[in-house]
Amino acid sequence: MTSQDELNSTLLPAETEVALERAAESAHRHELLFSERAANIKQSAVRDVFDISIRPGLVSLAGGSPYLKSLPLQELGVTAGKIIAEHGLEALQYGGGQGMEQLRRQICEVMAAEGIMDADPADIVITTGSQSAQDVAAKVFCDPGDVILCEDPTYVGALNTFEAYQVDVQAIEMDEQGLVPEKLEQRIAELLAEGRRIKLLYTIPSFNNPSGITMVADRRQRIVEICRAHNILVLEDNPYGLLRFDGHPLPPMRADNPDDVIYLGSFSKIFAPGVRLGWALVPRHLHRRFYLACEAVVLCPSPLTQMLVSAYLSEYDWKGHLANTRAQYSERCSTMLGALAEHLPEGASWTTPDGGFFVWVTLPDGVDTYPLLYQAIDAGVVFIPGAAFTPSDEPSNKLRLAFSAVSPEDIEEGIRRLAPILKTAIAESA
Amino acid sequence: MTSQDELNSTLLPAETEVALERAAESAHRHELLFSERAANIKQSAVRDVFDISIRPGLVSLAGGSPYLKSLPLQELGVTAGKIIAEHGLEALQYGGGQGMEQLRRQICEVMAAEGIMDADPADIVITTGSQSAQDVAAKVFCDPGDVILCEDPTYVGALNTFEAYQVDVQAIEMDEQGLVPEKLEQRIAELLAEGRRIKLLYTIPSFNNPSGITMVADRRQRIVEICRAHNILVLEDNPYGLLRFDGHPLPPMRADNPDDVIYLGSFSKIFAPGVRLGWALVPRHLHRRFYLACEAVVLCPSPLTQMLVSAYLSEYDWKGHLANTRAQYSERCSTMLGALAEHLPEGASWTTPDGGFFVWVTLPDGVDTYPLLYQAIDAGVVFIPGAAFTPSDEPSNKLRLAFSAVSPEDIEEGIRRLAPILKTAIAESA
CATH class of the missing domain: 3.90.1150.10 (Aspartate Aminotransferase, domain 1)
Structure with missing residues (x-):
């Protein structure tokens, strides 16, 4: 006897049967209510x-x-305890939608360690992990059918997020030196010939997830220039940049290109994912809409976890x-x-x-x-x-x-x- | 001399001038990249x-x-310290996208205090504040031009969130007993006659934000039935339900209507907004897509703040x-x-x-x-x-x-x- 037979042979109380029938009827009716984009939202x-x-x-x-x-979990526990005991009315209350100014200043120091020397705290939005920044980028820039270019392979979470906005994600070949500029140019030309609108290039240039490959220096600049020439924004995702254990550091694509790159950083890999905090450094002319879209999704990032990260950066030897x-x-x-x-x-x-x-x-x-x-x-x-x-x-x-x-x-x-x-x-x- | 004159009369280094020109040129080019929905995202x-x-x-x-x-901030500080010191590898790591099972079980107890007696932890998704659940509801159910009905007046954050998805939000008259069922029926009839698709009724039935008005008991059921008859889901937002200081408690609209109401709760008002945690209790047949959409936005809610709320509910006299x-x-x-x-x-x-x-x-x-x-x-x-x-x-x-x-x-x-x-x-x- 299969478990299905077993279920069928069970005598259900009349009330339960009615409830089940009603639920089935609702499921059928409500199937019509899903948005078109909902069909694109899938399990990773x-x-x-x-x-x-x-x-x-x-x-x-x-x-x-x-x-x-x-x-140092014991010490971090003490720090978190102090934040709540001494500043609980701030840590546990609503905060500003852009994130705390002090932490945004500290994020500039973190980015300076990566090679971005000119970041202004005013151009940062602190997000609920950098996943949330990817969501907002797709929301703010992509209509259904618009194209986001990415590396083949790329981060599965970004794919899911982009596809939830009915974006056509087009993956471009990589080799051992990263995304191949000629392949990028060729695909852009093909897509434009088809009349497609290309909005973003999503790239993880350092220690790409999943391939581990790093884009070499000269390709970084060349790829930004290809994108600029075609009015495509670069969405540079750099969660692993400070986790280099071999070879020489390379500045992020954002470093010399403040107007053409939205840079995404995260505390998940350099501190801890459980605080759910990342950030976007957004060109000033795009910042306001990006920030308002972030606010519409979560109101504000958690002041409590922001204060913990801020204390970690100022009181601990994070480097x-x-x-x-x-x-x-x-x-x-x-x-x-x-x-x-x-x-x-x-x-x-x-x-x-x-x-x-x-x-x-x-x-x-x-x-x-x-x-x-x-x-x-x-x-x-x-x-x-x-x-x-x-x-x-x-x-x-x-x-x-x-x-x-x-x-x-x-x-x-x-x-x-x-x-x-x-x-x-x-x-x-x- | 005005500050503008002052600016004009300042001789800028050639390099800065070039940088400013480039930024202006980028701003102009990038204006073309915004999605249609971005124009709808505005400052609250x-x-x-x-x-x-x-x-x-x-x-x-x-x-x-x-x-x-x-x-009790001192005590909460000690609790948070313990969570990190003793369970930091869990609290600071990634967690499940649906939220922690123990907290979902406790949320069922919180909802029981409101009058929802049959909630199953499996049907809950823990969200980054209930704002995030409103965002996901619009995302999963609404195509551009679809209608969400709401009370006039209603929560400004929900308006911003819905409008970011190009939803046509239609506000229905309230009186001192809450949303007026006749007005609701009339508006539904008009919209359907125009061929419009109505997906959701967003309502704050208890102590409405901003009016403070509470929907009376018989209207609650009648409104659910009107919505059911027209295949409209009820999105019941109940952040203030446990903050009644006068009159008699009323069960939420979800209580007797498990298949037709998505119920949103929040820890912001009964505990603290700084933890950024709310939840959605979703009819089982809609749960999977709702949950996957939540995951695509934030991966997971913060395990650290979830554990703090869980400890608060189990170790403190939250009532x-x-x-x-x-x-x-x-x-x-x-x-x-x-x-x-x-x-x-x-x-x-x-x-x-x-x-x-x-x-x-x-x-x-x-x-x-x-x-x-x-x-x-x-x-x-x-x-x-x-x-x-x-x-x-x-x-x-x-x-x-x-x-x-x-x-x-x-x-x-x-x-x-x-x-x-x-x-x-x-x-x-x-």
Whole structure:
């Protein structure tokens, strides 16, 4: 007897039956009420796996969670306690929609550490994570059918957010030096020839999520200039910029291009995601509408968590903490690269990131990594299949591995569990 | 020499001039990039006044901030400190998009205190304030040109949020018993005759913001039935429901109508706005899309502030605190009503709320309260002009006075300052 039969054979009280019938009738009626854009709002594969990956015993190479264990939790607890005890009437009350001025000044110092030297606190909006800034960018700039260009692959959360506004997201090829300018120009020309309106280029130039690839310096400027020439705004998402553990720092695209780049930063990776705070540095001529749209969504970011971050930046050695976590990420990344070299079969290749959280594995053409996820879960390891990171519905021969939140031992063990699955898949595809 | 002349006469370095020219050129080009909806995103008059009202010496009867002084700030500081010190790896990390299960269970208890006895934690989404839930409701249900019905007057933040989605917000007349069912039916009939699609009725049935009016019991059910008959969802916003200081509690519209009402609750008024947490209780058949849309905007609500609220609900006498604040609000409301009776000139009338934060003053026809705001600021008192609370651009002879965040002495003083301005305006309009 299946569980469906079981359900059918259960005698329900008459009252419950009426309630169920009414709910079914409502569901049918209300289906007509959804907006057109609602059909585009879908579950992120990453979040799907997020739920699975908390099962005990599983090694999760899926979620891009930061390493938090080196945060001074006892001291931060004392700081938070003081904020509430001594400034609770401010911390627990409504605040300004743009975010607190003191924190906006401190954000300018954080951006200066990245190479943006001319930021004005007045041009910043503090947002509920940088996810919320992506949402507002799509809202303020995109009508249904408008195009946002992005890297192939790109951050799945941005894809979901843009598609919720019926945006046509077009992914442009990357190579090991980042987004390819010639491919960008070619796609822009094709789209314009079709009469399409291109509004934004969304890019994660440093340690791209999911590929780990960093856009080289000369491409950064060239890509801004291509976009400027076609009146396309650059939406530069830089959550990992300060998490470089190899090679030389590169200034963000925003640094020399204050009028053409909306720059998104986040405290999720350099401090903690739980405070849900990011920011947008917006060209002055676009700032007001951007800010008002932020306010219409959340009224204001949390004063409590803003004050905690502000205290963290002024009272703690945040750069020292960053150096510690960078060392952790570096070790974990090396461990992962070593384990991949040791265990992965011929036919698999992967990126070598200089920072960030992710390694991107490519299997031979014809291998679809999505069904492999379920085999991997059975073997006790989780990853994100590559298809999640492109707007297309095509199968993908890629997969993302995150080393950020897993101990070196677990990374070793995870790759050991994953390898035979990839080996079989490659053998079967040959 | 004016400051403009001064600016013109200053010799700017060539570099600065080039930078200014470039910014002006970008501003011009980028104007073309805004979405159609961006033109609808405007500054809330309430937020305008929010900035003014923090000037020292002003009595602000403008902002609807809750009274927080009776919160046990020392103890809450200790609780927050413990959460970070003992559970920081959870509190500061990413969390689930729907919000924490324990807090969703506790929210069911809060709603039970309102009269909603059958809520299931699985049907709740925790949101970044209930503002964010209003944003998602418009996003998930409304295409451009769709209609949301609301009370006249209604919450200005909801108006801004809905209009950002190019929704046509249609305000329906209220009387002292709340939204008038006959007027609602009539407007629905007119709109349907015009071929319009009506998606939602947005209502604040208890202690409406800004009018303070409460919808009587039999109208609540009748209005749900009218909406059901026309396949219109009810979006019931109930931030003040537990802040009744007079009369008898009324169950929310959601109580007996689980399939036709999306119910919005908030911790901003029963605890503290600074945690930026509200929730939506969504009919099960609509829940998934609502939840996914929330996730696309913010990924997840802050685990840190969720854990603080959860601890507040389980470890503190939150009902006792509510009783205290209700007593405060009751006293303040009485003081305001007394001062209005003593000082306001003939021709002015006002509502007598049984709870919430607001009294709504009506002046004779032909008086526009918007210009009076600037006179009031000069006299040292701030209010919100009535025009802010309707979708129309017509002048309004109403104004909103908030008693929630002001001491009785300041309320007295504020009304004393306001009265002569209203008196002159009424005399001039006669």
